[in-house]
Amino acid sequence: MASLDDLKKRITSVKSTQKITKAMKMVAAAKLRRAQESAEKGRPYSKKINNIILNLSNGISDIENAPKLLSGTGQERVHLCLVMTSDRGLCGGFNSNIIKKAKNYFSKILDEGKELKIITVGSKGNDQLKRVYGNKIIEHISFKESKNANYFDADKVGKMVIEKFEAGEFDVCTIFYNQFKNVITQIPQAQQIIPLNNEGEESSSDESYEFEPDEDEILSNLLPKNISTQIFKAMLENSASEQGSRMSAMDNATRNAGEMVDKLTIEYNRSRQAAITKELIEIISGAESL
Amino acid sequence: MTEEFKVEIVNPEKSFLVKDDVSEVVVPAFEGEMGILKDHISIISFLKPGIIKILSISGDENYYIEDGIVEFKNNNLSILTSKIFNLAEIDKSMQQDLLKQAEEEANKTDINDQSKYLADQKVEVLKTLN
Numbered sequence: 001m002a003s004l005d006d007l008k009k010r011i012t013s014v015k016s017t018q019k020i021t022k023a024m025k026m027v028a029a030a031k032l033r034r035a036q037e038s039a040e041k042g043r044p045y046s047k048k049i050n051n052i053i054l055n056l057s058n059g060i061s062d063i064e065n066a067p068k069l070l071s072g073t074g075q076e077r078v079h080l081c082l083v084m085t086s087d088r089g090l091c092g093g094f095n096s097n098i099i100k101k102a103k104n105y106f107s108k109i110l111d112e113g114k115e116l117k118i119i120t121v122g123s124k125g126n127d128q129l130k131r132v133y134g135n136k137i138i139e140h141i142s143f144k145e146s147k148n149a150n151y152f153d154a155d156k157v158g159k160m161v162i163e164k165f166e167a168g169e170f171d172v173c174t175i176f177y178n179q180f181k182n183v184i185t186q187i188p189q190a191q192q193i194i195p196l197n198n199e200g201e202e203s204s205s206d207e208s209y210e211f212e213p214d215e216d217e218i219l220s221n222l223l224p225k226n227i228s229t230q231i232f233k234a235m236l237e238n239s240a241s242e243q244g245s246r247m248s249a250m251d252n253a254t255r256n257a258g259e260m261v262d263k264l265t266i267e268y269n270r271s272r273q274a275a276i277t278k279e280l281i282e283i284i285s286g287a288e289s290l
Numbered sequence: 291m292t293e294e295f296k297v298e299i300v301n302p303e304k305s306f307l308v309k310d311d312v313s314e315v316v317v318p319a320f321e322g323e324m325g326i327l328k329d330h331i332s333i334i335s336f337l338k339p340g341i342i343k344i345l346s347i348s349g350d351e352n353y354y355i356e357d358g359i360v361e362f363k364n365n366n367l368s369i370l371t372s373k374i375f376n377l378a379e380i381d382k383s384m385q386q387d388l389l390k391q392a393e394e395e396a397n398k399t400d401i402n403d404q405s406k407y408l409a410d411q412k413v414e415v416l417k418t419l420n
Contacts, residue, residue, distance in 0.1 A: 041304035048300060048368055052334060052361050151302040151372060209363075212321055212335040221336055222359060225372075232302050 004275070007268040011261060018257035024090065025250035032183070032243035038148065039180055039236040046233040049226050053196065055209060056219050067216070069162075069223040072195030073171045078115040080170035080194075081105065082161070084177040084234055085125030086242045087144050092249030094178060094186065094242055095124040101188040102176045106133060117170055121157065121235075149235040151228070158228030165194060177234035178241035184248050186241035193230050196223070295328045295365040297344060299353070301374055309346055315367055316343040317360055318415075332363045339392075339412040341377065342369065352377035354419070356412060380419065389416040 057070060083102045085095045102125075109116050119139040120126040126140045139160070143153050161173060173194035178186040211218055297315055299307040315326045318340025337358040344351045358371030375384075392412035395401075401409070 038303065042302055044298075044305050045300045045302050045370060048361070048370055049359070052359060052370075056334065154302075155372070208332070210331050210333040212319060212324075212333065218334060218336055218359075225359075229302060 004268065004271055007264060007271065011264045011268065014257050014260050014264065018254055018261065021250045021253040021257060025247055025254060028091075028243045028247040028250060032240065032247055034148070035236070035240040035243050036180065039240040042233060042236045046229050049222070049229050053219070053222055053226055056211075056215055056222070057196075067220045067223055069165070069194055069227070070196050070219065073168075076114065076171050078117060078170040078172075079109050080117045080119065080161070080164065080173045082119050082121060082157070082173065082175040082231070083125045083129065084175060084238050085120070085122035085128075086238070087123050087142055088242075089124060090249065091242050091246035092252075094245035094249075095122075095128065097186070097188045098176050098178055099125060099128045101190060102129075103132075105174070105176075105190055106136075119157075119161075122238075149232070149239045151232050154232035154235055155228045158224065158231050161194070161231075162224050162227060170194075175231065175234050177238045178245075180237050180240040180244060183244040186245055189234075189237075191230065191234070193227055196226070293328050294347065295367065297367040297369070299342075299369045299371065299374065301371055306371075306374060307351075309344065309348070311347040312344055312367075313347065314343075314345040316341075316345075317369070318342070318355075319360070326360075326362055326367060328365055330362050334359070334361050336360070337369075337371070338408060339415050341415065342374075354380060354415070357408070377419070385416060385419050389413065392416055 053070075057066070081102060083098060085098055089095070106116055106118075116133075116136050118129065118133055118137045119141065120129060120137060121141045121143075123140075123142045123144070126137065126142075130137060141157060141160075143149075146153055164170060165173070172192065174190055174192045176188065176190055179189045181187055294311045294313055296310040297307070297312045298305065298309075313327070317324050317326065317335075318337055319335045320338050321335075323340075324335070337355060337360060339356050340354075342353040342355055344353070354375045354377055355369075355371045356373035358369055358374075361368045361370075375388075380388075392409055396406065396409035396413050398409075
């Protein structure tokens with residue numbers, strides 16, 4: 001059995017850990033509110049741009065000559081995966097969930113004999129993937145410097161993806177991120193952004209539009225923007241999910257620490273009483289023998 | 291019958307402006323300035339750098355934008371843009387900053403004709419802001 005001193009030390013140590021996790025929970029809660037707000041505010045834009053593209057692609061006259069970003073390169077040989085994770089740890093299953101989803105997808109792609117290229121956004125994803133898929137990672141991006149997700153960063157990633165697409169480096173692009181549902185649930189998502197996958201989405205209206213200039217030109221201008229917008233949306237969802245996930249993870253940790261302190265305190269008190277009893281017995285039996 | 295319609299300006303971060311008492315909006319469409327009144331035909335167009343003028347009952351407003359898309363449908367005008375500034379809030383130094391950025395962009399040699407044209411537009415519009 002541990003000595004009283006050891007027990008005392010452990011209790012203090014667990015208590016200070018609890019203080020840290022509690023503080024992290026508070027910080028995450030504050031950040032969550034902001035992140036959630038901006039995720040919600042960002043939704044109209046991505047929804048609208050999606051809608052316009054949907055209307056446009058329905059109205060497009062010449063499917064054969066449609067922009068490649070919309071219709072694809074005609075083959076599905078090389079897959080590019082954009083895995084978006086956080087830069088910081090201690091957020092529960094947040095990163096592992098994305099990685100798990102991505103790894104499933106990777107092994108499916110590789111089993112089909114297709115080529116795989118990975119871009120990791122956020123350092124945690126890179127750390128976890130580089131062991132197994134190190135040779136597939138072609139680019140690693142991290143936004144450690146920027147405090148909040150901003151469109152400028154997303155645009156940089158978007159432009160890079162488009163550049164690679166135009167250089168013919170890949171045929172299909174998928175992004176992996178966590179969709180924020182609520183504080184305790186985040187759903188890992190795989191979303192194909194090139195070619196644009198609009199299946200299952202109905203156009204909001206059959207109304208015909210006037211286009212100025214013509215559809216093709218608008219589309220070829222709009223599609224690159226849409227890529228950046230989708231990436232930005234993923235970033236916003238991700239940051240809200242990260243904070244939510246961290247908050248519940250830290251909440252759990254705080255509770256567990258509390259339980260541990262209780263248990264240790266009981267053990268400490270028991271051993272203290274045992275020691276006192278022992279001393280009493282010694283004194284009494286010493287007095288009796290006199 | 292009122293002659294007003296609704297306008298909404300959204301940028302990626304948030305819904306920038308919502309107004310429902312607008313009588314006319316002038317946007318710098320790609321092929322020239324375009325005035326939109328109530329019951330305009332449904333239209334989608336994209337914008338070049340320029341000034342958006344919003345004339346409404348509650349007051350007129352002017353915005354400087356660098357790019358964007360407009361969609362008009364059922365008397366709802368949506369303007370999607372990634373860079374927008376209220377003209378009233380642009381001061382001298384900010385204008386100079388934007389101008390400097392635009393000039394740098396326009397002077398790049400490795401850009402295609404279209405981006406060159408857009409950058410030149412930016413410079414031109416910013417110069418007239420004084």
